[in-house]
Amino acid sequence: MYLDVLFPGESVEDVKADVPWDLKVADTIHSFPVPYDEEIDFLRRFSPISSFPNQVGVHLMMENFMCKMAANNIR
8 A cells, every 4th residue: 555645735744644554655646636516516415414524525625615716716
């Protein structure tokens, strides 16, 4: 098992701190793709109580919002 993708707001050090073994890290780390509106809507319908209860979910939802704001030149 190795790390090659990070969620927004996370660092390699954050992940390594949560893994109880010497985690291998890829030479190139990619970013987890920002979810589209349709994906967020699906998750909310699929599991309305627990769609985004954690910090990672909130980060992904905020990244989606910021992308939409940037695309519409809204500050």
